[in-house]
Structures are given as structure tokens and as C-alpha cells.
Amino acid sequence: MSDDLLDKDLLRISNLNVQFRTSEGVFKAVRDVSISIRSGETLGIVGESGSGKSVTALSIMNLIPNPPGEIKGDIFFNGQNLREMSLEEVRKVRGNEISMIFQEPMTSLNPIHTCGKQIMEPLLLHKGFTKHEAKARTIELLKMVGIPLPEQRFKEYPHQLSGGMRQRIMIAMALACRPKLLLADEPTTALDVTIQAQILELMKNLRNEIDSAIIMITHDLGIITEMCHSVAVMYAGQVVESSPLKELIREPLHPYTEGLLRSIPTITKEKQRLYTIDGTVPSPFNMPPGCSFQPRCKYSNAICSEQTPDLIHVSEERAVRCWRHAENIGIGNRSVLHG
Amino acid sequence: MGLLKYTARRLVFLAFLVIGVSLVVFVISHSVPSDPVLANLSQRNIDNQEMVDSFKAKWGLDKPMYTQYFIYVGNLVKGDMGTSIRTQRPVMDDLKKYFPATIELAIFSIIIAVFFGMLFGIISAIKRNSAIDQIIRGISVVGVSVPSFWLGLMFLLLFYVNLGIAPGPGRISPYLAPPVAVTNLYVIDALLAGDWSLAVDALQHLLLPGLVLGSFTMGLITRTTRSSLLEVMSLDFIRTARAKGLTEKMIIMRHALGNALIPVVTVIGIGFGNLLGGMVLVETIFAWPGIGQYAYKAAGNLDFPAIIGVSILISINYVVINLIVDLLYGILDPRVRYN
Numbered sequence: 243m244s245d246d247l248l249d250k251d252l253l254r255i256s257n258l259n260v261q262f263r264t265s266e267g268v269f270k271a272v273r274d275v276s277i278s279i280r281s282g283e284t285l286g287i288v289g290e291s292g293s294g295k296s297v298t299a300l301s302i303m304n305l306i307p308n309p310p311g312e313i314k315g316d317i318f319f320n321g322q323n324l325r326e327m328s329l330e331e332v333r334k335v336r337g338n339e340i341s342m343i344f345q346e347p348m349t350s351l352n353p354i355h356t357c358g359k360q361i362m363e364p365l366l367l368h369k370g371f372t373k374h375e376a377k378a379r380t381i382e383l384l385k386m387v388g389i390p391l392p393e394q395r396f397k398e399y400p401h402q403l404s405g406g407m408r409q410r411i412m413i414a415m416a417l418a419c420r421p422k423l424l425l426a427d428e429p430t431t432a433l434d435v436t437i438q439a440q441i442l443e444l445m446k447n448l449r450n451e452i453d454s455a456i457i458m459i460t461h462d463l464g465i466i467t468e469m470c471h472s473v474a475v476m477y478a479g480q481v482v483e484s485s486p487l488k489e490l491i492r493e494p495l496h497p498y499t500e501g502l503l504r505s506i507p508t509i510t511k512e513k514q515r516l517y518t519i520d521g522t523v524p525s526p527f528n529m530p531p532g533c534s535f536q537p538r539c540k541y542s543n544a545i546c547s548e549q550t551p552d553l554i555h556v557s558e559e560r561a562v563r564c565w566r567h568a569e570n571i572g573i574g575n576r577s578v579l580h581g
Numbered sequence: 582m583g584l585l586k587y588t589a590r591r592l593v594f595l596a597f598l599v600i601g602v603s604l605v606v607f608v609i610s611h612s613v614p615s616d617p618v619l620a621n622l623s624q625r626n627i628d629n630q631e632m633v634d635s636f637k638a639k640w641g642l643d644k645p646m647y648t649q650y651f652i653y654v655g656n657l658v659k660g661d662m663g664t665s666i667r668t669q670r671p672v673m674d675d676l677k678k679y680f681p682a683t684i685e686l687a688i689f690s691i692i693i694a695v696f697f698g699m700l701f702g703i704i705s706a707i708k709r710n711s712a713i714d715q716i717i718r719g720i721s722v723v724g725v726s727v728p729s730f731w732l733g734l735m736f737l738l739l740f741y742v743n744l745g746i747a748p749g750p751g752r753i754s755p756y757l758a759p760p761v762a763v764t765n766l767y768v769i770d771a772l773l774a775g776d777w778s779l780a781v782d783a784l785q786h787l788l789l790p791g792l793v794l795g796s797f798t799m800g801l802i803t804r805t806t807r808s809s810l811l812e813v814m815s816l817d818f819i820r821t822a823r824a825k826g827l828t829e830k831m832i833i834m835r836h837a838l839g840n841a842l843i844p845v846v847t848v849i850g851i852g853f854g855n856l857l858g859g860m861v862l863v864e865t866i867f868a869w870p871g872i873g874q875y876a877y878k879a880a881g882n883l884d885f886p887a888i889i890g891v892s893i894l895i896s897i898n899y900v901v902i903n904l905i906v907d908l909l910y911g912i913l914d915p916r917v918r919y920n
Contacts, residue, residue, distance in 0.1 A: 336823070336824055337825035337826035350818055350821045351821065352840070353916055367826055368826060
């Protein structure tokens with residue numbers, strides 16, 4: 243990739259490694275993750291539980307508790323390396339230019355403060371609003387996220403609202419300062435299906451309205467197809483495939499992506515047992531040698547259990563971490579391209 | 582409205598409690614294998630059957646136990662707690678006389694215990710596992726486990742006898758006259774009278790017994806504050822607060838402490854109740870003319886009306902303190918308020 247291209251990236255993570263030192267040993271949650279996103283784009287990070295999606299997002303905000311967490315690698319946001327900033331400087335970015343929506347709307351709001359007070363907080367902190375201005379903007383935000391009777395809700399406490407309403411409060415809070423980047427960590431997982439659809443619709447509309455980049459973290463490929471321009475598939479702490487959405491759906495390159503796509507239930511096909519990927523995710527303390535997916539992979543051969551494949555660019559926009567494609571494009575294991 | 586109704590209901594419950602406590606204490610104190618005649622009459626009078634009979638007749642001890650109890654409760658309903666066998670004065674008057682000294686000491690102790698307990702607890706949680714944390718935890722364990730009579734004697738020996746920096750037992754120095762009685766709390770009465778030196782003298786006399794009495798509660802509050810704050814700091818909404826860009830200080834003051842205080846208030850309530858109950862030893866050691874010493878002497882003489890009177894007074898205190906704690910929950914935690 244040329245420097246020119248790099249400069250257009252709003253966020254560029256390169257070689258991110260996150261590990262946790264625990265009593266059982268060192269747990270590598272994220273291994274060599276490199277992703278980038280431009281303004282206005284939505285990037286989906288998909289993977290099952292424990293694949294390192296949330297840890298990646300939390301690392302961007304520097305919200306990994308240390309100890310036991312250790313972050314290595316570079317995270318460029320707007321051309322500045324967040325990893326080299328002081329905590330004080332990172333705090334000015336948090337909640338202001340980058341904000342985050344969490345998975346648990348029931349527990350992510352402080353039970354003893356009113357919703358209004360919690361939404362106002364980043365405005366008072368980052369934008370220097372007076373209380374009066376912040377309140378007006380908060381009411382505006384509550385309207386924007388589709389909360390009825392915003393003046394009344396402003397004064398209410400989180401426990402008085404339903405899960406869907408609380409997630410809307412979280413979204414309003416995250417959008418308060420008009421962030422350039424929004425990290426949505428499974429924003430709909432804890433919600434009913436009907437509420438999920440409403441929240442996704444809301445996020446889509448808001449994306450168009452505020453022109454932020456969104457990183458959508460989910461284990462649900464349905465949400466990815468609904469929301470995203472491009473996708474990074476994570477497995478056992480690594481990005482195993484990254485691709486624009488359409489190409490990924492049309493022709494998944496990594497066997498894991500293929501398995502994920504095949505295991506989506508459809509109503510058009512005849513009733514049959516749902517496809518599952520055999521085996522389970524390897525223990526982070528006991529990674530198999532070579533490719534992490536190899537024990538579950540139906541295409542696996544000798545090299546897969548010997549050497550770890552690098553992320554290989556098969557085209558300008560697509561990359562995959564799989565020996566099959568290294569061989570297909572004639573790279574072999576000697577000189578692979580780095581992502 | 583709900584609040585008033587709630588308080589009223591609790592106060593009605595208090596009336597039943599007083600009857601219940603009187604019954605329990607009556608039965609227990611009359612079951613003690615000791616004879617009030619022996620405890621109150623001299624050897625010569627005990628040998629004189631006429632004297633013994635007249636003593637029994639005077640105090641109703643010749644009647645069956647249930648009759649004695651019904652007479653007592655009948656009088657209690659009218660607000661008459663009987664006459665103390667030992668002091669020969671109405672128990673109500675005795676309680677009025679001795680209770681303010683106890684309350685003054687209890688309030689002083691609880692202020693010390695709450696202030697230092699919370700301060701130490703917060704420092705300990707913030708500086709978790711540091712040297713200062715270890716020291717504070719050591720102090721709190723000592724505070725909780727050292728018996729107050731030992732600590733009281735050691736304090737007197739060290740600060741009064743050896744170092745001479747603390748005043749001796751009593752509420753004020755023996756050469757001073759007590760202030761004009763308004764509240765019967767000497768510090769406040771002295772201040773009301775504008776007598777600064779007397780107020781300071783009374784405060785100095787409060788210091789040692791206050792510290793001894795408060796040490797247990799302070800240890801308990803320190804430990805509860807520490808663990809509660811640490812627990813709250815690991816909750817999801819604290820991560821939300823960090824993601825907003827708040828500083829650690831703001832997070833602790835605005836988001837963590839309010840939530841962490843809820844269990845601490847319970848402990849303060851229990852601690853305050855214990856203070857009143859645990860006065861007996863401390864008041865005896867420090868010659869503090871309060872309800873504890875009164876109870877101690879009453880028990881020694883099997884002075885039934887006084888024993889029951891003190892028990893009722895302390896149980897009423899427990900209930901009132903619990904009521905205050907419950908009302909405080911409502912202030913601290915909106916979830917309780919609305920339920």
C-alpha cells in the first residue's frame with residue numbers, strides 16, 4: 243500500500259498484539275492484527291466469542307486494564323499514533339473523537355445517575371458546553387435516537403427504561419460529541435430480535451447523518467451484511483480474512499469464513515440440519531502449531547500444521563491467512579507478502 | 582407520600598418491637614440463677630425474714646412472673662418504666678440523665694469511624710496492593726479484632742498515665758463545672774454557652790473513649806469501603822465512564838463512590854447500633870457516666886426495671902438507625918427509591 247492510500251485511513255491498526263498475563267500463563271488475545279478504516283465506512287469485525295474482537299476495540303480506546311493486559315503495535319488515528327500518546331492525550335480522544343457502544347446496555351449505564359446526566363457528561367467534558375447548552379443538545383440527541391418524551395426520559399434513571407431504550411441512551415451518549423469513529427461492540431446482542439432491527443436501522447440512519455466511520459463488532463453475519471462495507475473475520479486472535487463485503491459473500495477465501503457463511507440458516511432451502519464447523523476454538527493457552535484453524539479445517543495438509551501462514555494480499559482489497567491461497571498465487575512458504 | 586407512609590409503618594412496628602423486647606429481656610433476666618434479694622439487701626437484712634418479705638412485696642417479686650410482666654407492660658404502655666431498685670428513681674429519669682452522655686460519645690465515635698474508615702478504604706482501594714494498602718489493611722484488622730476493654734486500658738496507660746497527653750476518665754476535667762444543660766451533650770452545650778475552653782476540654786475527654794469505641798466500626802468501614810469500591814471499579818459502567826474520557830479521579834468521585842457507598846451505609850448502621858450496645862465496657866473503663874455504666878450496675882444488682890429499660894432504649898435505637906439507613910438507601914440508590 244502506498245503512503246498516499248495510508249493517509250486516507252481514519253484509523254489504521256498495524257501489528258496489534260494484546261496479551262494477558264494470568265496465573266495460568268500468558269494468554270494472547272490478539273495476534274498481529276492489522277486493519278484500517280476510512281471516514282464514512284463501516285467495517286465489520288466478525289468472529290466467535292473469544293476471537294479477540296472486543297479486545298481489539300478496547301485496545302483502540304486504550305481501555306485494556308494493565309496489568310494484566312499488555313498492548314503492542316501501532317494504532318494510527320487521524321495520522322497520530324494513539325499508542326505513543328500520554329494517557330491525558332488519549333482521554334481527550336476518548337468519548338470525543340472515538341466513542342464506543344458496549345454489548346451490555348443493562349449494566350453499561352451508571353444506575354445512580356439520570357440518563358440525561360450521563361449523556362451530558364462528555365459534552366461538558368470535551369466540548370466545554372454550559373449545563374444549559376448540554377441539556378439542550380442532550381434532548382436533541384434523545385430525539386435523534388428515537389426516544390419518545392425526551393424531556394421526561396432525561397430525568398429518568400436507567401432502571402426505569404427497557405434494554406432497547408438503554409441501548410439508545412448508550413448510542414446517544416456515544417454520538418454526543420459527534421465522534422469521527424464509533425466502535426460498536428455487539429450493540430444488539432443483548433436485545434430482542436425486533437429491538438435489534440430497530441437499533442441497526444437507527445445506526446444506519448445515524449451513520450448517514452453524522453458521517454462517522456463505524457467499526458461494527460459482532461458474531462452475527464446477518465448484521466454484517468446489513469451494515470458493513472467491508473469485513474475482517476477473526477479467529478483465535480488473528481484476522482484470517484479481510485475483504486469488501488460483496489466479494490466475501492460471493493467467494494469466501496478462508497475455510498473458516500466459508501464455514502461461517504454456510505452455517506447461516508435460510509428459509510429458502512429445504513429443512514435440513516444446520517451446517518456446523520467441526521471442533522471448537524483452540525484454548526488460548528494451548529494453540530496448535532501452524533495455522534490456528536488447521537485442526538478444524540477440511541482442506542488442511544502437511545504445511546498447515548507446521549508453519550503459521552501470514553496474511554496474504556490476494557488482491558488490492560482482499561487478504562487471507564491461508565496456505566491454500568499462498569500456493570494458488572504461487573507464493574509458497576518462502577516469501578509471503580505482509581499485510 | 583410513599584416515604585411518609587413507609588416511615589409511619591416502620592414506627593408502628595417499633596411499638597410491637599418494644600413489647601417483644603421487654604418480654605424477651607424480662608424472661609431472660611428473671612431466669613438468671615441469682616436472687617435480687619441477695620443482690621440488693623445486706624447480709625443482716627437477708628437473715629431477717631420480715632425485711633425480705635417487705636422487699637419482695639415492695640418490688641412485686643412475690644407475685645407470679647406473668648403477673649409481674651403484665652403489671653410492667655401495663656405501666657410501660659402508660660410511659661412508666663418503673664422505678665430502679667438500685668437508684669430508687671424512675672427508670673425513665675435515669676435514662677434521660679445518662680443517655681445524652683452515651684449519645685455524645687457514640688456520635689463522636691461514629692464520626693471518627695466513618696471519616697477515617699471511608700478515607701482509609703478509598704486510599705486502600707485506589708492504591709491496591711501497595712505498601713500503604715497493606716498498612717491500612719493491617720490497621721483495620723487490628724481495629725476489628727482487638728477487644729475494646731484491652732484497647733481502652735492500653736490507651737489510658739499510654740496516653741494518660743505514661744505520656745500524659747490525654748485527659749483522664751470522665752466527661753470533663755474534675756475542676757470544671759458542667760455547662761448549662763440544653764441538649765446535655767457537653768460539647769454542644771459548652772459551645773451554646775460560648776465557653777470555648779470547656780468545649781475543647783469536653784472534646785479532649787471524648788477522644789480516647791471515642792477512638793476505642795470507634796475502632797471496631799472504623800475497621801469494618803475501611804474493609805467494606807475498600808472491597809465495595811474495588812468491586813464497583815470493575816463494573817461495566819466504569820468502563821463506560823473511562824470510554825467517555827473522564828479522569829480516574831472523576832470516575833471515582835462521580836461514578837464509583839456513590840455506588841460503593843450503598844453497602845458501606847449498611848455497615849455504618851450496624852456499627853452505630855453496636856456502639857450503643859458495646860458501650861458497657863468502654864464507659865466502665867473511662868468512667869463515662871452513660872447508659873453503658875448504668876446497664877452494667879443494673880445487671881450487677883439484678884435491677885430488673887433498669888435492665889429492661891436499657892434494653893428497650895437500645896433496641897429502639899437499633900430500629901431508628903435501621904430506619905435512617907433504609908431512608909439513606911433511597912437517597913443513594915434510585916432503584917430503591919422507585920421500588
